[in-house]
Structures are given as structure tokens and as C-alpha cells.
Amino acid sequence: MSSSGYLRYVALGDSHTEGLGDGDDVRGLRGWADRLAEQVARHSPGLLYANLAVRGRKAGQVRAEQLAPALAMRPDLATVVAGVNDVLRPGCDLDEVAAHVEAMFAALTAQGATVATLMVPDVGRITPLARPIGHRVLALNARIREAADRHGVVVAETAAHAAATDPRLWSSDRLHAGPLGHARIAAAVAQALGLPDSDDTWTLPLPAERTGISGWRTVGAELRWAGTFLGPWVGRRLRGRSSGDGRQAKRPALLPVAASAGDTSPSVCSATPERPDCS
Numbered sequence: 001m002s003s004s005g006y007l008r009y010v011a012l013g014d015s016h017t018e019g020l021g022d023g024d025d026v027r028g029l030r031g032w033a034d035r036l037a038e039q040v041a042r043h044s045p046g047l048l049y050a051n052l053a054v055r056g057r058k059a060g061q062v063r064a065e066q067l068a069p070a071l072a073m074r075p076d077l078a079t080v081v082a083g084v085n086d087v088l089r090p091g092c093d094l095d096e097v098a099a100h101v102e103a104m105f106a107a108l109t110a111q112g113a114t115v116a117t118l119m120v121p122d123v124g125r126i127t128p129l130a131r132p133i134g135h136r137v138l139a140l141n142a143r144i145r146e147a148a149d150r151h152g153v154v155v156a157e158t159a160a161h162a163a164a165t166d167p168r169l170w171s172s173d174r175l176h177a178g179p180l181g182h183a184r185i186a187a188a189v190a191q192a193l194g195l196p197d198s199d200d201t202w203t204l205p206l207p208a209e210r211t212g213i214s215g216w217r218t219v220g221a222e223l224r225w226a227g228t229f230l231g232p233w234v235g236r237r238l239r240g241r242s243s244g245d246g247r248q249a250k251r252p253a254l255l256p257v258a259a260s261a262g263d264t265s266p267s268v269c270s271a272t273p274e275r276p277d278c279s
Contacts, residue, residue, distance in 0.1 A: 005044030021176030064218035098143035
């Protein structure tokens with residue numbers, strides 16, 4: 001890292017780091033990692049940024065596919081977030097998942113990078129049907145936090161605040177943050193890293209919303225969610241397929257970042273099938 005700030009930032013992970021829920025595959029995805037890169041670039045105008053994350057990837061796949069390219073870029077800042085896709089599957093071995101994440105922590109920090117990660121909120125508080133796996137998420141958080149401590153990895157405690165499970169921060173699929181949620185994640189990581197202009201406002205609850213939704217409306221919403229999102233997800237698992245099949249990283253090379261003054265439009269170019277060259 002130079003005296004003016006970070007020079008090269010590389011993000012590793014799955015759909016959350018790719019940016020699902022913040023934009024789309026036509027206009028391009030933004031996401032918390034892009035937003036973090038924009039904040040870093042405000043104080044490090046020469047920042048180069050790559051995002052190697054691909055949706056659907058499990059922790060072992062992130063390690064196998066993304067770690068070597070990340071190391072080759074010699075980042076001085078890296079973020080590693082993986083494991084959610086593992087805990088969603090039955091028979092998940094949490095120790096094995098955490099070992100993959102720790103191996104990435106070890107390799108990147110050994111090369112001199114500042115590495116950051118974040119804690120995943122209890123998905124059972126966001127999606128009632130996911131309550132049976134809530135304990136797995138919390139157990140994985142604990143393992144990753146211990147691994148982070150061993151390697152001097154910065155941890156954004158994004159699961160420790162009630163606002164993290166406010167449905168208004170999440171997209172309609174309830175598995176990915178929405179634009180506001182991605183903005184708060186970026187702010188959390190920025191504060192954990194001690195970036196200039198960062199603070200703890202991301203922890204504040206949203207304004208109270210009107211209550212009084214009937215039980216039948218709640219049941220109806222759950223059924224619609226199950227039909228729209230859960231059913232297709234289960235179908236892919238039964239067929240041995242993933243949402244990331246055939247997909248590549250949206251930003252596989254280090255490219256300059258334009259600092260953003262606000263959150264209204266993406267400043268980081270992310271390739272899409274319609275704009276493969278980000279033009």
C-alpha cells in the first residue's frame with residue numbers, strides 16, 4: 001500500500017460479491033464490492049480493481065478458481081466472502097468450508113495484502129423457511145472469525161446489528177441484499193478497514209414501517225416466494241446444476257475505478273452479455 005492508499009483491490013467470492021440484487025444482468029451488477037472500490041478510489045485515485053466472484057460458487061470452488069488469479073494480481077487489498085452456498089446444501093461440512101476460506105486468508109495475507117471479510121446475518125430471520133439452517137450460518141461465522149483472528153484478517157461484523165435482517169435491505173429473493181443492503185455492507189467493510197469518511201451509520205435501523213400485515217398476507221407472501229425463488233433453486237439442485245454454470249467473473253482483470261460521489265448510479269464498469277467490453 002502506498003502513502004496515498006491502496007493500489008490494487010481484488011474481490012473473491014460468490015453471488016453476494018458479484019453483486020446480485022444490485023442491478024441486473026442487462027444493465028450490469030454493482031454490489032457492495034464495487035461500492036467499496038468506489039469509496040477506496042475517492043482517496044486512492046489510481047486504484048485498480050478486479051472482481052473475480054461468480055454466483056453459485058461454493059467455498060472450495062472460490063479457492064480453486066479465484067485464489068491463484070488473485071495472487072497473480074498481487075493485491076494490497078482483498079476481500080474474501082464465501083460459504084453461504086455451502087450452508088444452503090444438506091450435509092455441509094462446516095470445518096471443510098472454513099478450511100477453504102482460511103487457506104485463502106493465509107495465502108493472501110502471506111503475500112502482504114490487507115484482507116477483509118464479513119459475517120453473514122441469520123438467514124432464518126429474513127426467510128422463515130430458512131430457519132432450519134440458521135444455526136449453520138452462525139456456526140460458520142464463528143469458524144471464519146477464528147480463522148480471521150489467526151491471520152490478521154479484518155472482519156466487518158455485519159451480522160451483529162438488528163438492521164442487517166430488515167427485509168427492506170434485501171432483494172425479493174431474500175438471499176441477496178438489495179441496493180440499500182449492498183450500500184450498507186460496503187459501508188461496514190469500509191469502517192472495518194478504517195477508510196477515511198467511514199463511520200457506523202450503517203448500523204442504524206431504518207425508519208419504522210407501518211405494521212398490521214395480516215397472517216394470511218404473510219402466508220401468501222411466503223408461498224409466492226417459495227414458488228418464485230425456492231422452487232427453481234431446489235430444481236437446480238436436483239438436476240445438479242448451478243446458477244453460475246457457464247458464467248465467468250464480471251471483472252476478471254485489474255481496471256481503473258472512477259470514484260463515485262453518491263449511490264445513484266454505478267461507477268465501476270461491469271461487463272454484461274450485452275456489453276462484454278463495458279463500453
